[in-house]
Amino acid sequence: MNAELIPGLAKSWVVSPDGFSVTLHLRHGIKWSDGEPFTADDVVFTYMDVVGNDDIANNLRDGCTVGDKFVQVEKVDDYAVKASVTEPYRPLLRDCIQGVSLLPKHKLAKYVAKLNPGAGGNRDAVQSVVNNYRDDLQKADAQALVALDAAIKQLAQAIEAKNADQVKAAVDPLQQSLDQLIQALAPGDARDDLEKAKSYADRALQSAQANQFAGVSPDTFNNTWNTNTPPEEFAGLGPYTLVSYQTGQQVLLKRNPYYWRVDADGVQLPYFDELAVVIVQNIDTQFLYFKSGQADMYPARPEDWAEVLGAAQEESWRTIKDGPPYGNTFLVLNQDIAKVKPGDPTYQALQYVMRAKEFRQALAYSINKQAMSDNIYRGLGTPQWAWISIPSPFYDAESANQYPYDVSKAKQMLDDLGLTDTNANGVRNITDKFLIAQKACNDSVDCAQKFGPQDQREVSFPLATNTGNTIREAMSQQIEHDFKDIGIQASYLPQDFNALVTGLTGGQYGGVVIGFTGGVDPTGFNVWKVDGFYHFWRYSSKDNPPEWELRAQQLQVDGSKVFDVQEAMDKYYKEFIQLDSEYLPVIYLINQIFLYAVDQCLENSQNFRPQSGNLPQWVAFGERTWWQRTDDCKAKLEQKGRLGAGPK
């Protein structure tokens, strides 16, 4: 598996003995695709001026934030940088250092407000804050707002005239009106942003006094480099550069003439001069494109497998099996389900059921993983037993409790728990015996009073997944069916993806089938910390955590400080996997195997593993597998009339 970090732009790196910093040594002589040299300045620029810049919204910052502090990247010399954190944190290497694409300082520095202090840009920033909260400000102090607008206008004129004294004359009343408004506002976003506006106004004055009048607005950067940008404006370090993007039709790439990687014979990579990524909406049409030779690769859906494998010989396609990928697919049950229907006594009782680990274990036994794999993945799915991704070196199936399909065992466990079908309607009831054992009530009278009559307390809950994901839909349908066999009613209803995650992260759901993408590192604080934003199975743990969750959290935190894989496994993650699979906060399902069909004219594709290699498909095209055509194939393609302006 490709789980080790491979030297790339950084030829080597050294973790300091205390684990508080990493020093990276960059390869010499690398150039951006426009020919400019790549140096430590670009690295520092990317981290300190873009990713860690508060003006710029991005989701890379999270991977580089350790204990609420953004990583500090500093230049050691032209070809070495040092990244320091406030506590040792192993995922830094992958999530932050490997996970961030570097940006060319010489192209982009001019769009970053922080590096281009100027009166004009700061004035725009003040204006945009005021526009954002105009309503609130109007309500708070209409008079001050009028004065503020006048001052902003005056400031604009002063900047236009490039007169620092006039700028000062405008900034003073501007600050006064801002102060008045800040006093009139209640604490909150508006007030915080007005405080920021004050600092923008200060910056405007300072810049004007330093004779810098133009400047860049703080929201400029997020809108540079979009689909409209002329290709020559981009510069990158990858194997290809952009030639053109035709909206909704194709992305045309050509080789980066300055790409630094060479093959074993010293030939500069990539082999292709051009790469056309054709955009095809419909998957059936994608398959037709492949079959007719208009595309060279097709990621087959499971329902196409029979056809692809059957025709491969005759059509001279190479088929590549890949997977399981990083990530997991699971069923989660809401252990705070009482909150979904606060007045409903059955849901109050159901919460005790959801919280019983034996119940979740029984459900795990009742799911027929083999049938799921046969029906959905034509027998090629693999069961997963823990949170950590299967290809990760931190995954260890041996440490996990496994739940092979066993209906009688599942039924026995539910009977033992006291979940029996008292009214003979095929659905198990939450009996007094169960509730008393869970210390929810004292005797039958008390139970009936608290949770309603026993016959009406059925183990029944809604089950959702996102519409359009045919695989999860099929899984949910099978789960509904498997649960019915053991007397549990899960009413399946697909939902729109946004609605599903809103319900999930708001704790408003019964059961959800969903999957997350994963990575090599097992660290997931957002999920495993009891007050984590994605602690979705039991948000109430924030105030009242079960013992095992605290232990799991501890293992996550302590484990993340250890850099050696074996040591981390032995000390922390084996126990973590054991806890995870015993208490089953989520019930793990099966994981997909992918099948790619590739035109055999593309050589060298044996190692093409975009899924378990943890790389997006088109990056894998350029980065890990180098493909070329043989002469025979060229002849065949000329015959087909396809060696014109297309990829050579």
Place this chain on the structure above:
Amino acid sequence: MLSYIIRRVLLIIPTLFLVSLISFVIIALQEHYNGDFVTQLKGNPRVTPETIERYQKSLGLDQPWYMRYAKWLEGIITRWDFGYSFEKRQPVGDLIMQYLPFTLLITIPTALFVWLLAIPIGIYSATHQYSLGDHSLTLLGFIGLSLPTFFSALVLLFLLTDLNYPAISGIFSQQYIAGSPWPWNWSWGKFVDFLAHLWPAVLVIGGASIAGLMRVMRGTLLDVFGSQYVQTARAKGLAERIVIYKHAVRNAINPMISIFGQFLPVLVSGSLIAAQVLNMPNLEIFYFQSLQPPDEYVVVTVLLFFALFLLVGNLIADILLAWVDPRVRYD
């Protein structure tokens, strides 16, 4: 007549305003219940709520919907600016101009195909009522009507792939994709390539609407044949050709013209599924992709555009009606 047209054109403005307001309210409701553009980030446990909030702010989604609507409206009125696409990070106006040519390249030939075929067939069916030709043409038309477009599109694609037809879907072959789709960037080869890609789309999308139109034409013409002035014309001994084309068809064409007003928007919105299967990068696909997660300024602007299509189509139909039929007068 001129004052009537001016009045109708002026009426378009408040109508469009209402359309945009209602669309925006519906989008806002959807966002309220199902989450907005940044909610999709919540499906990734590596993204913290703070990051999501920051995105929300940078897109202006932390503002209440009426503020966003007012800002959008202000942009249109003061700067002719239709807002910004969250997904593509480009002005919506620019994006629509990128997708619009593909819509026009498909709808105009399709409309021509449908009308130039449906009217003669309708006339033939009416004049040869219950003949073998009438029955066969009607049958063909109904097959087109009853086959779902995605299905006929797929069947056609499979057939063409089997025949090694070089232009199975999309609008251009790969070597002609580059360059602007607007007519000032074409060569003869590109045009031929376009025609090779066009006919399957026209057949699939147009084939679905021929039957309806043809039946309307047939029905009204048969009605007219029963009227007294046609009998009179025949009694006078006029040639059958003159009776049909000079008297009957001229009167029977009125409902067809009214239908024409609603036909363009139907073609635009009705070609979504076929366009997806046939891989046409047109406005409908763009609109469809912008619905989920809601790219609100794109959705509301495209809806506005479709409404404009409908209103202008109807206006043109009314003007044509007055032109064709001297009895129709507007004051």
